[in-house]
Amino acid sequence: MVDAAAIDRPLRDFNPWPAVIVVCLVCLAVLFLAPTLGVLLSSVKTTRDIAFGELWTIPDTLFLGNFGEVIANPAVHRYILNTILVTVPATAASIALGVFAGYVFSKLPFRGSDVLFLILVSGMFFPPQVILIPLFRLFNTMGLIDTLWPIIIVHTALGIPICTLLMRNFFATVPNALREAAILEGANEWQVLMRVALPLSLPAIAVLATLQFTWIWNDFLWPLIFTNSDEKRTIMIGIVNLKGQYSVAWGVQGALSLIASIPTLIVFLFFQRYFIKGMTMGAVKG
Amino acid sequence: MADLRLENVSKRFGDVQVINGVDFAAKHGEFVVFVGPSGCGKSTLLRLITGLEETGGGRIFIGGADVTGMKPSKRGVAMVFQSYALFPHMTVEDNIGFGLRLAKLPKEEIGRRVAEAARILQIEDLLERKPRQLSGGQRQRVAIGRSIIRDPKVFLFDEPLSNLDAALRVQMRLEIARLHKRLGATMIYVTHDQTEAMTLADRIVVINRGRIEQVGSPIDLYDHPANRFVSGFIGSPAMNFIDVNEHGPENCTSLGAGSASIELDGCQVAGATAIGIRPEHLELAGPEEGDFPATVEIIEKLGAESLVYLQFDGSDLPLTMRTSPEHPLCAGETVHVRFNKDRIHFFDRDGKILNRP
Amino acid sequence: MKGVRAGSRSPIFCGARRMEQSNRFWRTVLLAAPVAVFTVFVIWPLLSSFHYSFTNWNGFNREFDYVGFSNYAKIVTDKLFLNAAINTVIWMVAAILLPTLLGLGLALLIDSRVPGGTMFKSIFYLPICLSAVVVGQIWVWIYQPDWGLLNTVIGLVSGEEFRYPWLAKPDTALGSVIIAWAWQQTGLSMVIYLAGLTSIPEDLIEVCEIEGATAWQRIRMLIIPLLTPATVVVIALSVINSLKGFDILYIMTGGGPFHSSDTLAMHMYNESFKKYLMGYGSAISVVLFLIALTIIRIYFRQLRRVDEIYG
Ligand SMILES: Nc1ncnc2c1ncn2[C@@H]1O[C@H](COP(=O)(O)OP(=O)(O)O)[C@@H](O)[C@H]1O
Ligand SMILES: [Mg+2]
16 A cells, blocks of 8 residues: 555655766766876786786786795895884784773873873874984984884883873773772772773774884884894884885886785784774874 | 544665555544654654655545645645745745745735735734844744745644743744634644643644554543553553553452562453553552552652552552642551542553453 | 872771872872873973974984084075975975865765765775875875876877876976875765764754755854854864875975975984984974964964853
């Protein structure tokens, strides 16, 4: 009965907009995808093909030699290992420090804590060049130049603002009553943090982990400043270095870029939700 | 001529039939209130009328024209939202004049009409303010101002008072009634509050689960409800319901109340499974005239009257009785209660009413 | 030690004073590491920058001399600094306009509930997770004179061979890098705008429908004003990120040709780590800091104003 009524219902005015919008979006999407597609294509083509202007066509056969060459290169192994050795500890350390500071600012505020919080968070806004030279001198004096330590330390320090900000905001949503109940049960502050607040804040930690991981993995400036021997280079510097070595081996460069991007692409694919949340929660890192 | 007519209107969201074949017409200048419990589909019905929601079936006529499938702005309706829906970045003046500015009317005319609307609603002093600087009642007025300025054929209100505190609600209710009188326009007003419905409406439409249960004037609905749902929904405190014993004596209605029963001699309706009686149709009586004894549980003294919550002896049947405040009752006391037998409503198994008391 | 005992005992048995003692103890313990690390590796270097900007340190020697304001005097006369400053302003203006407008446009298109919205969102957002090095490399290939995508497409459209070296010409180097940068940043603006769009109450849009606003009127009179908080964030991010703009320039042009794509960050790097004029480099970084500080203050003032209206 209802269906019969639906059939003789007068048609709505035809609305062309959705179709127009979809067409616009598809065009823009193609424009936006083209550069990424270029890397994908280059990685499965021989440098000869590329030089003859064949980069932007869909290949008939996949040429996997570029990947073979990259994977067989021991320098690449070292770069990736170095990058992991920097990224994992620095991500963990900055999040841990952010958790501590964020907890104090949200659950144990004191006179002047607002100002301290603002100082910590404002670190997010400044160009890193501002602290480049003094840090270079500091690590030089400590004899740490050309080790991975300065990179880990600086990423930890520069991660504190965003981690503190996000953790404080997240802890603020954890009811105070939970903390008070736990304390009445006899827990101390450390136990409250580890057993009550932290398990509740896993989403926030996921946000930070994706953000920090991507940011540190992709970083170029700090390893450029603090390392100079090939042994200590991270993958992003490695790409630039190998560019010189292979000079016009575009296919190999494409394969290398792709391999270097795989970890962040995986993070992007699986944790996109957290990623976007972190970016939109007042993050300035881009 | 009807300003608004709904013909067999229905709507479903996924598998849920939210509006179910609604037929209704509002006369020109009428104040109609749609009332029903939360989630019964009142807002959906209103949104179907505005065109914010596409009808699933049936037709909608406004001012005689079939507007089914027409854009909301072409239908000549104005709507006041529960949340007021004021634009936070515009002044009161710009909020009220929004529709006229969209229509690119000359500035002077917009100014004149905004001033007129502001005068009617007594918000002339607020025109320069932003919504954030207004109280709830003032925001409500601005929202109403935005709707009256366009001279719509039909005004639609979706629970406009439910965000206001109790005192303000009563005041705004009066103002809306005054506004209706002044504009003489057709108004459709949605609320879940039956008191609001009773006080405002020329006609009430009671809705339950996406269907119209009954349409009528407030007094009509109160005195002659069509079924058990309407009986229970209209009137505060609600009507008392008591089940009828299946195998009562001849020519007598036997009311089941736990282990005991109440016998109402000389009053019987065939097929009745339950009766309903309003609190004011129960009265205190002497032990002889009383139909049954009951224990006073709680007395609510409202000043002009008292509400007495009774427990029929030997059962857990709760009854509400309205009495004059002079009766010196106290909790725990046993009283005798009599039914006003002319005002008993009899319902059949499906809740349909069987008599016309 | 005393503090530890006070903190670990159950607060049921201690008075309010004990509680406060315990709080103070944990505050100290938890804040010690983050504050220490931040102070030593961020705040102290920041202050030292001012210090070094008055010296002639060369990056190797332990010693250096104080040279007063001569580094700052040099800034005023340094043609390359002026050039870099102008480029930074161009970069910043483009960085505000391109990703903001594009991001807003994309967000509006995606928000119009077309099919595949999530997919489009991911596509536009994807570049964000690529590194500046990879992005730089991709775009170097797009601008490649012989077989780059841009020249190929222009060649196809015009019908004749086109071989313009986009990155090797002073006229187009900076602009080309800016496009690459905007390509990466647009996704960020878009998601911020999308988040802003979801926070616009549905009923305001419905009022527009009832009052008969056209799509354009709705966007102009309602959506864009209501997106002001998002716009403030987007612009702040764009400005701040553009001040940092270094990696992608380093990869794509290295500031060249003939310094035509130098920015302040690039100039600072060149002076400090190529010419080893660390004192002068510090002075440039101090200027960068002051610019950033000014922008941040403007930003917070705007944020407060916006909060008052939209809160
Ligand atoms: N857009 C929607 N999608 C799915 N279900 C809806 C939608 N809008 C309303 N409903 C459902 O329709 C029913 C009626 O809703 P509504 O008209 O808002 O009720 P009322 O205004 O009477 O409280 C509710 O059960 C609600 O959950
Ligand atoms: Mg509703």
